[in-house]
Amino acid sequence: MKVLVCVKQTFDTEAKIDLKDGKISDAGINLIINPYDEVAVEGAIQLKEKKVISEVVVVAAGSDKAMDTIRTALAMGSDRGILVKQDTDADEYSRAVALAAAIKEENPDLILAGHVASDDGSSQVPTRIAEILGLPHINVITSLEIADGKATCSSEADGGTQVTEVTLPAVISSQVSWNEPRYPSMKGIMQAKKKPVATVDAVAAEDKVKIIEFGLPPAKEAGIKIEEDPDVAAAQLADFILNTAKAEVKA
Amino acid sequence: MAGTWVFVEQRDGNIRKVTFEMLSEAKNYGDEVSAVVFGKGVEALAPEFAKFGADKVYVVEGDIFSNYNTGAYVAQMAAMISEYKPNAVLFAHTFGGRDFASRLAQKIDAGLVTDAIDAEISAGKGVFTRAIYAGKAISKVEVTTDPILATIRPGVFEVVEGGAGAGEVVKPAAAATDADVYQVIKEFVPTVSARPELTEAEVVVSGGRGCKGPDGIKIVEELADLLGAGVGGSRASIDSGWLGHELQVGQTGKVVNPNLYIACGISGAIQHLAGMSSSKFITAINTDPEAPIFGVTDFGVVGDLFKVVPLLVDELKK
């Protein structure tokens, strides 16, 4: 069995965001593997370690820079990579089309992804890929069991959690609480350099949304900060809660 | 043009507030507003939507629709869109809403904006505002397809009652069959809590690592219950097992938009701020005067939560 994992290169979650020429500037930004995708890669590697599957292939759509993200996933223990060269401005639809085409070539038994990208992510790409390929999907999973050609997952749902079963092949997207991703070992990093990575061009697609502008959120006005004895602080805070925020005591 | 559709978020007849928020907002677009409800025994809910301005209520009943499942819901909605041709369809940005909208969008070849915090729809044009990079930037995005699809963040629009609509019930033909279902839901475990759900609560009180353990969380919960508030946590307190994972506030957890957010013993990491910084009023209790949470508070208390919160509870009880 073969697993394909979609990995997106994103900004370090701590990165400070600036605009340049009306766009989000990536100058001086540390680029990382989307944390949710790192969890998906870990999930795939664990399946391989348990001998449930035999090969982990990672695929990223983006510029040449995304090669670093593929190498990170390889260093963790993935077997090989595919870079789908695409303008990083491509919308969710175009990215899904490009990734689905690359996935189809590979014909995997399972496709893993993150449930959202931590940059301008929209929680669309994995589900769109599933629809393009005519496959079942489950989103935001916190556990995964593979048996008898089926995947059974716990996932987050509105108002609770649920357990869902689908027939493989299927597209499954991860929540971070699924597992704790490993750090690549020194040996892993060395090996990753020699693992094969294929480069393909993205199939053409026409975006279905258009970014009109980027902006920075309005700076929040500095609030009041008090350092008082606890009883004084509590009285002033109660005043803020009841009279400024106008919250009510219900109990 | 059949105006704006609002997909109703409900389970067992309990309608999520975000549904009314979207109906109230859709009234501003000056076009026909419809609620679309799928489920079992849901026709009785129709008058509820009329109260918030629904001119029409599309009711789809059947066993196959009793709970959300992607395949059946998408097949049904796709058929309805091609028959009635709405200009825009709005979903709540919940787990179900985003799953539904993305698969639908791909099926009908449409553009979709998710997690919108503002919307302008007029003359067949839909422009949405999104908070991106954990709220560190915003973007305005236009959906250039017909129909326009979007998921809306709960809590961003005011609920306005009184824009009474006719609420005319329309019953589209059932288009989904068992063959459309590809997910077998084996089990659903509801989260049982007497407290309001985080994304719907007027007040949210959250506890972080500074609570130091279950006893500290109890102090936070006592304050929450006094205010009828939802309880939330940072990743640190969730990972420590002091609170259920569904209570995590932040980038990985829930995005909350209450009138008042009270952060107790939470440092204010960017991933936490992503989930609460758009709250109307924010206050925090933290021993560290340099904690980043104070960068977003309207009223910050530098102090020990174990001392300040119990005194606050006494003060509020007065």
Ligand SMILES: Cc1cc2nc3c(=O)[nH]c(=O)nc-3n(C[C@H](O)[C@H](O)[C@H](O)COP(=O)(O)OP(=O)(O)OC[C@H]3O[C@@H](n4cnc5c(N)ncnc54)[C@H](O)[C@@H]3O)c2cc1C
């Ligand atoms: C990809 C990714 C996603 C993430 N998603 C989330 C998310 O969704 N939500 C989230 O919350 N985090 C998330 N995090 C983690 C985040 O970076 C922080 O680690 C986390 O928010 C810290 O939680 P905390 O503020 O409770 O703990 P800490 O940062 O340890 O802060 C504890 C605070 O308590 C204060 N304190 C200590 N004692 C007291 C006392 N007696 N009284 C009052 N104050 C006291 C301290 O001064 C300190 O400021 C994510 C991280 C990553 C990398």
Ligand SMILES: Nc1ncnc2c1ncn2[C@@H]1O[C@H](COP(=O)(O)O)[C@@H](O)[C@H]1O
């Ligand atoms: N450019 C990309 N390359 C590879 N995977 C991607 C890309 N964009 C999105 N994905 C996958 O889709 C998931 C959700 O992304 P999004 O829909 O953009 O929030 C990510 O966590 C990735 O697994």
